[in-house]
Amino acid sequence: MSSVLTAVLGVAGAAVAAIVVVEASHWAMIRIGRRSALAADLARNMHRPFLVTLTLIAIQQAVRVWGGDFPGRTGVVHALVIGCIAAFGWLVAALLLVLEDMTLARWRTDVPDNLRRRRIKTQVVMLRRVTVASIVILTVGVVLMTFPGIRALGASVLASAGLVSVIAALAAQSTLGNVFAGIQLAFSDAIRVDDVVVVEGEWGRIEEITLTYIAVQIWDDRRLILPTSYFTTKPFQNWTRSTSAVLGTAEIDVDWSTPIEPLRAELRRVCENSELWDERVCVLQVTEATGGTIRLRALVSAADAGALWDLRCLVRERLVGWMWENQRGALPRMRTQLDELDDGVAPVRQARRVDAPADARVFSGGDDGEARGAAFGGADGHAPGTDDTVAATTGR
Structure with missing residues (x-):
């Protein structure tokens, strides 16, 4: 009876002593945490x-x-x-998570120039998942090794490890590919958390990167879930890989008679009066002149993709409104010929042959044109593949 009482008292005393030590340490860490963020985080999570x-x-x-x-x-x-x-594995995992949280708190991404911070956040988040998975696997492995029967089966397990590894690799080929792709993305700097990307024709932001999938927040708050291997095997657009500042265009079709300089001045005025413009690029160019209209392209710049979208819409809206108020004749028009007999065009007359001037010819006229014509002509003076092709097809 005395031995049982001694055992109970000993166990109870040891438990109480451990609790007292832990609570005293916790109280001390709380006091230190008033001056240190690390100590406060340790006291809260450990x-x-x-x-x-x-x-x-x-x-x-x-x-x-x-x-x-x-x-x-x-x-x-x-x-x-x-x-x-198991408790020791929990303790180690909690300690590592505290250190990772401190790293994330030090490198916050809600600042203007956050390129390096987003890279570190992506790597730390990926390491967090790898760390937790590794600790769980190691803990389970150590627990299983405490059973004598499992230790005895170790030799046979090692003997069949080759066959098992081949079967496991074939069965989990896709999963393992995504896991390795996730680790590759974390350290290759191809994408990071908060990067603005265009994937599958959708414009959005990298919201979360895991070992097996990546969540992209689309601009209309949808979520596009893609396997991590997608970003290592298929092309995609990353608008913020080196910097968040980007360029964008707003295109307008106008009539051929449109004066360009007043529109260029209006574009400059719109950009200078908008807080969305980052004062880098503000250009208006004629990029096409085909059909019945010419195409104007306004190239503008902004500090980030969201501001660029709003600036492009603003530029398009203000230019269209200004044209309606000041240059209605610049709006696209369809020209139609109503009278074929009196169209103002002189009748075509048979005239004597006149050679084209030298600046209207490519393969003749001048030493350079003659040399080019000789290089592209055949031995008898005509281009190969013309008359020879006709003769071959007609049998002559």
Whole structure:
């Protein structure tokens, strides 16, 4: 009876002592945390795992020292050992997560120039997932090794490891490919969290990067979920890989008679009066002159993709409104010939042959044209593939 009482008191005393030590340490960390963010984070996130770990270790040692021999002692000790291993894995994971949170807090991404910060955030988030998965696997492995039967099967497991690895690789080929692709993306700097991308014809922002998939937040708040291997095997647009500042265009079709300089001055005025413009690029150019209209392209710049979208819409709106108020004749018009007999065009007369001037010819007229004509002509003076092709097809 005295031995049982001694064992109970010993176990209880060890547990109480462990709890007292943990609570005293927690109180001290809270006091230090008033001046240190790291200490406050440790006190908040490591209190429970540290309490469970130290208490289980103290109880296990008390059972070994004062427990003596009692029915089921081996099972109790084994259960305490497994609990200590699991609690220690929890403690290590909590410590690593605290350190990763401190890194993320130091490199915040809600600042204007956040390119390096987004890169570090992406890598830390990926390392967090790898770290947690590794700790769980190691903890489960150590727990299984505490069973004697599993240790005895180790030799046979190692003997068949080759076949098992081949089968597992074939069965999990896609999953493993995504995992390795996620690790590659985290350190290759191809994409980062908060990057603006165009994927599958959708414009959005990288919201989350995991080991198996990537979530893209589309501009209308939809989510596009893609496997990580997509970004290592298919092309996509990254608008913010080197900098967040981007260029954009607003195109307008106008009539051939449109004066360009007043529109160019209006574009400059719109950009200078808008806080969306970053004062880098403001250009108006004629990019096409085909059909019945000419195409004007307004090229503008902004600090980020969101501001660029609003600036492009603003430029298009203000230019259209200004043209309607000041240059209605510049609006696109369709020209139609109504009278074929009196169209103002002189009748075509048969005239004597007049050679084209030298600046209207490419393969003749001048030493350069004659040399070019000789290079592209055949031995008899005509271009190969013309008369020869006709003769071959007609049989002559």
